[in-house]
Every structure is written in C-alpha cells, then in structure tokens.
Amino acid sequence: MTPQSPRSTTSSRVNHLPVMGLLAACLSGAAFAGGGAPTELSLVPSVTSVAAGGTLHVYLDSTAPAFGAFTGLQATIHFDASHLRLDSVALVPSATNAFDATLASDVDNVAGTLRYAVYSLSSTMTAGTRISDLTFTVLDSTQMCGTADLVSFGDIGPFTTRFSTEAGGVLVPVLHNLPAINLDSVKPVLSGVSADITVPTDAGSTFGAYVSLPEVTASDDCDGARPVTVTGLPAGSIFPIGTTTVTYSAIDTSGNEVSDSVDVTVEAHQLMDITITMPGHMQNVTQREIRLTGTGITPIYFLVDIDPNGATSGSGVAYAVEVPVRASYSCMSAKDPAHTLTDTIHSFGTSGTRYTASFTLEQGDSSDDDLIDIYDFSLWAFDRGNTDPVLNYSRSNFDGNDVINNADFTCISINFFHIGDSACGSLANPGMPQSKVSVKELRRKGLGHLAMADANRDGWVDAKDIQIYMQGGGSNPATPAAPAKAERPNW
Numbered sequence: 001m002t003p004q005s006p007r008s009t010t011s012s013r014v015n016h017l018p019v020m021g022l023l024a025a026c027l028s029g030a031a032f033a034g035g036g037a038p039t040e041l042s043l044v045p046s047v048t049s050v051a052a053g054g055t056l057h058v059y060l061d062s063t064a065p066a067f068g069a070f071t072g073l074q075a076t077i078h079f080d081a082s083h084l085r086l087d088s089v090a091l092v093p094s095a096t097n098a099f100d101a102t103l104a105s106d107v108d109n110v111a112g113t114l115r116y117a118v119y120s121l122s123s124t125m126t127a128g129t130r131i132s133d134l135t136f137t138v139l140d141s142t143q144m145c146g147t148a149d150l151v152s153f154g155d156i157g158p159f160t161t162r163f164s165t166e167a168g169g170v171l172v173p174v175l176h177n178l179p180a181i182n183l184d185s186v187k188p189v190l191s192g193v194s195a196d197i198t199v200p201t202d203a204g205s206t207f208g209a210y211v212s213l214p215e216v217t218a219s220d221d222c223d224g225a226r227p228v229t230v231t232g233l234p235a236g237s238i239f240p241i242g243t244t245t246v247t248y249s250a251i252d253t254s255g256n257e258v259s260d261s262v263d264v265t266v267e268a269h270q271l272m273d274i275t276i277t278m279p280g281h282m283q284n285v286t287q288r289e290i291r292l293t294g295t296g297i298t299p300i301y302f303l304v305d306i307d308p309n310g311a312t313s314g315s316g317v318a319y320a321v322e323v324p325v326r327a328s329y330s331c332m333s334a335k336d337p338a339h340t341l342t343d344t345i346h347s348f349g350t351s352g353t354r355y356t357a358s359f360t361l362e363q364g365d366s367s368d369d370d371l372i373d374i375y376d377f378s379l380w381a382f383d384r385g386n387t388d389p390v391l392n393y394s395r396s397n398f399d400g401n402d403v404i405n406n407a408d409f410t411c412i413s414i415n416f417f418h419i420g421d422s423a424c425g426s427l428a429n430p431g432m433p434q435s436k437v438s439v440k441e442l443r444r445k446g447l448g449h450l451a452m453a454d455a456n457r458d459g460w461v462d463a464k465d466i467q468i469y470m471q472g473g474g475s476n477p478a479t480p481a482a483p484a485k486a487e488r489p490n491w
C-alpha cells in the first residue's frame with residue numbers, strides 16, 4: 001500500500017479515503033491464516049462511569065501483529081449517537097505506536113459512525129500499542145447503567161476493519177467492542193437522614209448532650225450501595241450547647257454527589273422532674289403554681305397538678321421543668337406562693353438525662369411570707385365564702401375544692417406558727433410569726449380590708465377572733481357577698 005498525503009483533520013467525504021477504498025475493493029473477505037496468537041484490536045474506555053457533559057476517551061488498543069509488521073490500519077466504528085458525541089480522533093504518540101499519519105477520519109455524529117485510516121510514514125508496527133484516542137462527550141439526556149457496546153466495530157458500507165501488512169497483505173484482527181460502562185447523571189440517594197433535632201443539655205454535663213443519630217446509607221442507581229462521608233459529628237456523639245450541623249455526602253463512580261445535613265441543637269438548660277407533696281387532705285385534683293429558686297437562679301415558675309390520692313397528702317409530678325445548666329445541684333427551694341411554706345432541699349437524683357427533686361410543701365401560708373400566722377388567718381377570713389369554681393387553686397383555698405370555707409382554715413390552724421425553710425445560700429430566716437395584729441397596723445400596711453377578721457371588733461385580730469370563727473361566727477362580707485353554696489359542716 002502506498003500512502004497518500006496524510007490528513008490529520010476530520011473529513012466528511014468518502015472520497016477522501018482512497019486507500020480504504022482500495023483495501024475494501026481488493027481485500028474484502030481476506031482471512032487471517034497465519035500462526036501464533038491472533039492480533040486483537042480493542043475499544044478501551046478511560047473510565048467505567050461518566051456523567052452527562054463529561055468526557056469519555058475510548059482508546060484503540062492493539063496487541064502485537066500476529067505475523068510480520070503492520071504498515072496501516074483502517075477501522076470502521078459505530079457509536080450510540082443518541083448518548084455520545086465524537087469530538088475528536090487523534091493518534092496517541094508513543095515509542096511503540098508506529099502510526100504517525102492520519103489518512104482519513106470521517107465522523108458522522110448523526111449516524112454514529114467513524115471511518116478511520118492511519119499509517120506509518122517511517123516505520124512499521126511490530127508490537128502491541130495504543131494507537132488512537134477517540135474523545136467523546138456524554139450527552140445530557142443520558143442515563144445508562146452497565147451498558148456494553150456503546151462503541152463497537154462494524155462494517156460501514158463496503159468498508160471494514162483490518163491492518164495492512166508490510167508484505168502487502170491484510171490481517172483481520174479479533175475485535176473487542178467497548179465493555180459495559182455507566183453513563184450516569186443521577187446522584188446517589190441518602191437514606192436515614194434525621195430531621196433536625198433539639199434537645200436539652202444532659203443532667204450532670206455543662207458541655208452538652210449525647211445524641212444518637214441514625215445510621216445513614218447511600219444507594220446509587222448504577223453503583224448500588226455507596227460509602228457515606230459524615231462531617232461535623234462530634235467525638236462520642238456528645239454535642240455541645242448550641243447548634244451543630246452534621247453533613248452526610250455520597251458520590252457515585254461518575255462523580256454525581258449528594259449531600260444532606262442535620263442541625264442538632266442543644267439548648268442551654270437542663271430538665272428536672274419535680275415531685276411536689278402537700279400534706280393534708282385534698283378534696284380534688286388542683287393545679288398549683290410553684291416557684292423554684294436557688295442561688296444564682298432567676299425564680300422559675302411551673303404548674304403541677306396535685307392529686308389528693310385519696311389519702312392524707314396530695315402529690316403530683318411536674319416533668320421536664322427547665323433549669324439552668326449545672327454540673328450538679330446541691331440546693332433548691334420550692335414554694336407555692338399562694339398556699340405553702342418554702343421547702344429547701346439539698347439532695348437531688350437523676351433519671352436518664354434529667355435531674356429529679358422532691359419537695360414537701362406545708363400549706364397555710366397564703367401571704368407568701370413563709371410564716372403561718374395571723375396574717376394568713378386574716379386573708380382566709382377575707383376570702384372565706386369565695387365559691388368561684390375556677391379558682392380552686394386560688395389563695396386560701398388549701399383543700400382544692402371550689403369553696404373557701406372552714407375546712408381550708410384547718411391548714412392554717414394545725415400549722416399555726418410554722419416557719420418555712422430559709423432560701424438556698426441565705427442565713428436569714430423569714431422572721432417570727434405573729435399571733436396578733438392590730439387593725440391599725442393592718443391599715444398602715446395597706447391591708448385595711450382585712451380588718452373584717454376582727455370578729456369581736458376589739459381593734460385586734462387575734463386568737464379570740466379565731467375562736468369566734470371556729471365556733472361558726474364571724475362576719476362574712478367578702479365579695480361576692482354570699483356563698484353560692486352551703487359550706488360543708490366540717491367542724
């Protein structure tokens with residue numbers, strides 16, 4: 001074969017291929033009949049997965065000549081033009097690649113064909129080599145997993161694939177099409193990513209909270225299971241106070257990447273489950289507002305339902321009361337300001353990630369001075385007869401029913417002169433309870449309306465007035481003026 005002038009640029013005209021035409025006319029149907037291993041010509045992909053818009057190199061690789069030496073090659077190649085566009089075809093220079101001139105390179109990106117012919121200007125091909133690089137762009141609409149033969153050998157009209165030999169003959173190689181590859185533009189899918197999480201700080205920790213996030217997995221349409229990269233997850237899953245973002249990402253072999261994230265917020269408070277016990281017989285379940293105090297703590301108010309339990313003391317638990325973050329608690333005080341003395345405790349427990357505390361609140365202090373004395377009696381006398389049923393938690397209504405009557409006074413009388421605990425960190429006590437108070441003093445303190453507790457009108461509220469009330473006497477001008485229902489004859 002005598003090469004003509006080399007053509008290194010793409011041509012679309014068949015008449016640019018005189019040598020190929022010659023080969024086709026003279027040598028069509030020739031068969032290899034030599035000894036030794038056959039020569040193999042393969043289409044080899046640069047990568048096994050590529051995304052839309054990406055570049056796919058397909059190399060034309062040959063094993064050594066089965067006999068003699070080769071002086072030229074013509075190749076007829078088909079490709080899937082609906083998924084691939086052939087942008088360029090170029091010889092790959094190397095010490096073993098004797099082919100250094102392109103006779104024709106005829107690309108048809110509509111039909112998906114390449115007619116290609118190369119030859120040697122100065123030497124012959126005697127060893128296996130990478131001959132050419134076919135550079136494709138993967139088209140956007142592409143999505144194919146594990147698809148073979150996207151680029152393949154096949155006759156184009158009269159043209160076929162074969163080598164020309166130094167001896168003037170031809171050799172038809174064993175042909176290998178492009179093996180299965182992925183044209184993959186779809187991201188993997190993450191599974192198990194949690195919604196954002198908000199938790200309190202764990203009891204006993206000033207750092208944050210342990211949060212167990214579910215395992216996240218990734219699956220890809222072409223590649224199956226993929227590893228998941230996790231960032232932002234703190235050591236031991238102990239999240240600090242504040243918001244931490246944990247990010248999950250996975251990438252398929254085509255480079256399609258997916259990511260998602262979870263915000264874990266640890267709030268700057270801890271939780272405490274607080275049991276409140278109130279000695280004395282309660283009539284109904286009654287809701288009480290409790291004031292919680294401690295050193296350096298702004299008073300915390302919470303509600304708790306006190307259940308009479310059918311016994312001599314009512315109790316209830318307030319769950320998840322928010323308290324400031326402390327490594328531990330050693331002192332807290334609780335009080336129902338409208339009904340009880342203060343109880344200060346120094347022993348706390350934990351339940352799971354919460355603190356636990358238990359207070360016993362003695363009833364009878366409706367004046368919120370941590371003394372059960374004549375002032376509380378005066379308030380009770382003023383409140384006596386109030387029957388507003390929605391006020392079963394109201395001041396002076398100690399037994400939780402819907403009337404303030406003599407039964408409530410028993411809480412004052414049996415606890416008379418009792419003093420509440422000092423607040424945490426305070427050496428001062430609440431003072432001394434008073435057994436009597438003058439009407440003049442009440443008026444001086446702006447409590448003139450309590451003068452009605454002076455049943456015998458002697459200018460003092462004292463034990464004599466208490467006795468009169470206990471015997472069923474006493475004025476009852478409280479507003480509303482008259483009880484809507486009769487008092488129970490409790491005593």
Ligand SMILES: [Ca+2]
Nearest residue numbers: 184186220252
């Ligand atoms: Ca994919």
Ligand SMILES: [Ca+2]
Nearest residue numbers: 365367369371
């Ligand atoms: Ca009091």
Ligand SMILES: [Ca+2]
Nearest residue numbers: 401403404408
């Ligand atoms: Ca009552």
Ligand SMILES: [Ca+2]
Nearest residue numbers: 454458460465
């Ligand atoms: Ca009196």
